[in-house]
Amino acid sequence: MPSKYVIHTEAVPRRFQPLIQSGIIAWEEGCLKCAVCVKKKCVYGVYDHRGLDARQMVESIDNECMNCLRCVQGCPNELIHKSINPEFMAMGDEHWSPNIIASLWAQADSGKIPVSGAGYPGPFSGPGFDAIWTDMSEIVRPTRDGIHGREYISTAIDLGKTPGHLVFEPESENVGAKNFSPLQLLDIPLPIILKVPGFGAMSEEIFRGWCEAAKRLGTLFSLSAEMSTKMPEEYGPWLLPSLSADPISKGFNKALKALPPGCRMVELCLDDDWHETVKEVMALDRKVLISAKVSMAEGMEEKAQQLVDAGVPIIHLEGDFRGRGFDDPEKFLKDGIRSVHLKLVETGVRDNVTLLASGGISMAEHVPKAIICGADGVFVDFPMLIALECRMCRRCEKGLSCPVDIQDASSEWTAGRVINLTGAWHNQLLEVMGAMGIRDARRLRGEVGRAMFFEQLDRETFESMGTVEEECELE
């Protein structure tokens, strides 16, 4: 049995004070500066930690407050008040919400799974992946993989074409797969590939940090082919360069030679006129695995199908940075994955291809949910930037300075934070798989029986409760 895959994490402190949700404490006029609240009431010692001068209690932004409201409720003159911090609420957008960003920061700090008290605080369900609940096994259907618990859960996945069946050669001792060379397959220990985010105050140093993280995690790091050549040679095997249509059309062989040494997989970003190119590429004698990118938009199922038919072993389905369709913002990555997956299942080629998905993967639960929908693995992009304290303010896109100077971060710090985040996600993946009783990530793929879908459940349960035949008062 191979040794257990463990991601070693250790605390990597932030460089900046974080924003928190209810961060403002306002002292109203009339304070007698009796300091009862400051010295005695705070259970968490917040007032001590921030070095506040008790004689100058002016309105201040707080970064450590745990929101117990003891000071508010205990102030002898009812003068201390809290309110929602507008700066926190303004972070990100609907998809990259302030709470998600804050949770990612905390995971990058410690590498620990976010744990909190009290029940789930959020909305009943939501769009995209939030409309899925994963299953758990109980009494009548215990962990179908036996009683080993989560100690032996494998999160590894294969990239490339797996052999359809084994062939026994009667003349020799060899058992193998027909026409199969191990070069056609690459396995990574977790279903997560790192990917350069679409924007960010990035520097070469940060890229080296991401390379280092990919290497230590044993996974790949997806970046442009141009950038990949600037990375130190040692990272070659962990890089997944992305070739745009232009250099491919000028001769793929040449483009291949320019790739970093040891590179094991390359991604093609194809233009509309891709059939000839792919034919050429697949005919080449090459040592790298080929992946082709398909944008989530009208006709993606057919395009994926044709690529598989042309022999491409890996398809990368890409949604926009919020995980929506490029031509239809109502279409979510989960729908895209399901529909491409089902198309490939219907035509009987699903096992000949690896399906990877990207775009808007923002929380650990999106990984198992994407896999349940039919992906083999996912790309993670912006969480790698948020691990570096990014606030998703998008100032960098406008050429403005980064409020947390990401570009100045060291590669070691970058790698540490990204490894922490991935470690926390890996552990959360194990929790979800353990609860489902699934012991191998490869077998989770397309297992919609291990998930519950909001649309279906809601209709089944409540549709019949819809008719009111006489006049009613509702409460």
Added chain:
Amino acid sequence: MNNSESFQLPEVKRTPSRFRNPIGKYRLNRTSACVACGKCVEICPYEVHVARRGRVRIENAYRCVGKDCENTCIDVCPEQALSLKRNPDFEVLGDRRWPPDLLAASWHMAEFGQVPEKGLEYRIGASEGGYDKLRIAFRKSKIGSAMVDDDEMDLGVLLNRRGDNAHLARTEVPFYGGGMSYGSVSINTMLSRMKAAAALGTFCCTGEGGYPDELKPYDDHVITQVATGLFGVREETLQRVKIVEFKYAQGAKPGLGGHLLGDKVTPGVARMREAVVGYPLFSPFPFHSVYSVEDHKKHVDWIKAINPKALVSVKVSTPTDVDMVAVGSYYAGAHIIHLDGSYGGTGAAPDIAKKNIAMPIEYALPKVHKFLTEEGVRDKITVIASGGIRTPHDVAKTIALGADGVCTGTADLVALECIRCHNCESGRGCARGIASTDSELMNLIEVEWGTQRILNLFLAWRKELIRILKKLGMKSLKELVGRTDCLVHLDYMKNGSEK
């Protein structure tokens, strides 16, 4: 307790907040233009303004109903000295399931023993789905048709329907206290819940952290839990109670075991759980002795051998095949199947588990009710539901979806002034002294105060449930079980209009 004739409901006693400044929805400001004419004192029905030594002060701003007030102090003030605004602190409270209105409304009930008249939404939360989109539909022709005295309304639940040798336990109210372990909450919180349960003629569960001696006087109202960690489980304690609960899983963390962080393992907790001080405690998942219904039956038989009179409750969460789990539990000999939906409470759980694993109770319950009915065993087993039941309206909806009764948890803590800050697990535990074993913090709650707050809350629930039942034209809660025709989901409503 088996004789409801002799049962006397406890009385409501006004029990205000234990903090100096209770938090309300509004703030009133009085400028120096005030001439202390006392008109505001006269007109306010909520004692917001108080005249004292020739001055008028705002002392109970938290009771102000703001814009819902018909004759406002602001209008009668001859000097225009009063102004009203939203309290910014109020917005900081709670979350989507327990929005600030629901918290403040529950605090009102815990103080006064009745639902707030005005100013606060006390029936639904802001989760925009499930209970929060379900409405109870009162048919005009039925309204006012039940001519019953409040005292004659039957809200009780018979817990043993198997007709076997076990106790014929019943509750006087359609809810009992869900498990909260010694360690996750303080002994004062436990005692408050237990004493309130005893006074209400119902039960309360110990959770998985053992059976502290302080609970002995309430043995007849205690449900003791056997969970996967088997913390503090002893034959002696199993023999002492009327109901034993097997916890297979918990709604907030289905598929995961219980989790008590190291800081909360104080010497007292460690002794009770036979563990080491300061080390985190994890319960395994699942019961490593149960991998089938047959194994499960061995569990039930074990309890029946140790305490033949005990009722056996099986607490499970809500996977897709929850209906099979329920029917399996019945055939294994359980008296009560307790379904804990995925939005239930916990002292500590991974966020990923709270949000994503297993389904909400609103879906699981009708499924189980239907399956048990089709199997012909629905009237032989008591179905208890929990996992996000916050209000009397939630209770009524739950019963209509097919439960016989419900378990409460978070609501009890809200009565003790939980504000849903979600920090129960960290450091010394709850800063408000509810879910803490820290010797200083836990003494923020006096048992007498806590008991009365919980009693008041549930007496308000009871009153409201009676109002709902009467409005539906029903005389007992049993009539409401499984009556999904009394419910309407806003997303699927076809006729009729919302009030």
